[in-house]
Amino acid sequence: MRKFSTSSITIALLLAVASLCGCQSAPKAEWALAIHGGAGVISHDRPESERVAYRESLTAALETGREILDDGGTSLDAVEAVIRLMEENPLFNAGKGAVFTNAETCELDASIMNGADLNCGAVSGITTVRSPITLARRVMENSRHVFLIGSGAEQFAREQGLTFVDNTYFQTERRREALKRAKAREANNAAMLPNDAYGTVGAVALDRHGNLAAATSTGGMTNKRFGRVGDSPIVGAGTFADNTTCAVSCTGTGELFIRHGVARDVAARMQYAGASLRTAADQVIHDVLSPGDGGLIAVGSDGAIVFSFNSQGMFRGAADSNGRFDVGIWEAMNRP
Ligand code: ASP
Numbered sequence: 001m002r003k004f005s006t007s008s009i010t011i012a013l014l015l016a017v018a019s020l021c022g023c024q025s026a027p028k029a030e031w032a033l034a035i036h037g038g039a040g041v042i043s044h045d046r047p048e049s050e051r052v053a054y055r056e057s058l059t060a061a062l063e064t065g066r067e068i069l070d071d072g073g074t075s076l077d078a079v080e081a082v083i084r085l086m087e088e089n090p091l092f093n094a095g096k097g098a099v100f101t102n103a104e105t106c107e108l109d110a111s112i113m114n115g116a117d118l119n120c121g122a123v124s125g126i127t128t129v130r131s132p133i134t135l136a137r138r139v140m141e142n143s144r145h146v147f148l149i150g151s152g153a154e155q156f157a158r159e160q161g162l163t164f165v166d167n168t169y170f171q172t173e174r175r176r177e178a179l180k181r182a183k184a185r186e187a188n189n190a191a192m193l194p195n196d197a198y199g200t201v202g203a204v205a206l207d208r209h210g211n212l213a214a215a216t217s218t219g220g221m222t223n224k225r226f227g228r229v230g231d232s233p234i235v236g237a238g239t240f241a242d243n244t245t246c247a248v249s250c251t252g253t254g255e256l257f258i259r260h261g262v263a264r265d266v267a268a269r270m271q272y273a274g275a276s277l278r279t280a281a282d283q284v285i286h287d288v289l290s291p292g293d294g295g296l297i298a299v300g301s302d303g304a305i306v307f308s309f310n311s312q313g314m315f316r317g318a319a320d321s322n323g324r325f326d327v328g329i330w331e332a333m334n335r336p
Contacts, residue, residue, distance in 0.1 A: 027322060028302055029321045031075075032206045032299045032319070033062065033065040033319045034205075034297040034305045036316045037054065038092065038201065038251050039295045054329060057091050058316070061085050061203075061317065062327065064085050074213070075115070076137070079213045080137055084133060087130075087131055087201070096170050097170070101228070102179075106171055107124075107227075107228075109126070109229060111123075111215070111216055112137050112140055112214070113239055113241040114211070114213055115301075116212075120235045121146060122235060123153045124150070128167060129157045132217050133217045134162060135160070139153070143156060170219070182222045201216070202232075202239070205247065212241045212247040214248055229254075230254025231250060231255075236264035237258045238250045238254065238257055238262070242267055245267040246280075248281075250262050251296070252311065260289065263296070266280045295314045303320060305318045315329055
């Protein structure tokens with residue numbers, strides 16, 4: 001008769017107890033998607049209709065990505081489609097609805113990264129290309145470079161046949177008012193209001209083929225000097241994806257995210273220190289950065305989704321192949 005060791009009997013008993021308690025870990029997701037609409041928040045005293053509008057917009061973006069990933073599409077296609085939709089939505093600080101520079105123009109930044117081969121593309125100082133994230137993807141796939149800026153990037157967009165708009169297409173009254181407030185506060189040496197500061201969009205995804213991708217698009221920060229570049233188009237700072245660890249997209253005060261190489265730091269803690277995605281993200285957001293700096297979304301190669309932020313709130317959403325589908329602004333969502 002086969003003999004069982006005491007330790008194997010103990011493990012079997014522990015597994016049986018865990019299963020009876022329902023405390024076994026969730027099945028690994030075949031695909032997973034997380035999105036953000038910026039670390040800034042709408043204040044609690046704004047009308048309910050605004051909150052509803054944000055929730056509906058996040059839900060629509062999440063649905064777009066879910067459809068692609070559920071059908072077996074790639075994580076790159078999913079994150080690009082999600083960001084394109086959010087760029088068209090004036091509620092978010094990317095594409096239409098981008099914040100104003102101090103020169104009263106919109107200058108857009110975006111980046112995208114493929115976790116399968118570490119290929120990436122980024123653009124900055126875009127003023128007339130309708131979808132900066134699509135331009136970033138074209139840089140990644142159709143050029144021998146990683147990062148194009150200003151008129152050189154726009155010339156490349158022309159060669160790629162992308163859609164152009166006048167800079168006024170991106171400009172909205174709401175953001176113009178935010179610029180006025182920011183300039184008035186600057187004149188009084190007062191800090192910028194959190195509502196006026198952020199609103200970048202980002203998406204990270206794992207597809208059914210086991211590939212990760214990350215993408216981020218932004219107008220930057222209200223009243224930024226024209227020519228200023230934030231973290232969003234900087235691979236390793238605002239965006240990073242590597243199939244061996246995770247995909248990350250950040251939002252917050254870009255200068256701080258650049259200084260600390262935040263997105264890459266999360267992946268590095270997993271790679272070199274064996275940290276879990278949750279631990280790595282929380283260490284960077286809460287121990288390296290300071291309260292109010294911003295947050296990030298991340299998805300691991302195992303499909304785990306993590307949100308971590310030290311701001312008052314972060315517009316965000318998550319979906320996966322296990323049926324998860326939820327959006328949040330301030331409050332904790334069903335799962336962390
Ligand atoms: N990180 C962006 C920037 O500094 C701003 C944001 O996330 O809202 O350009």
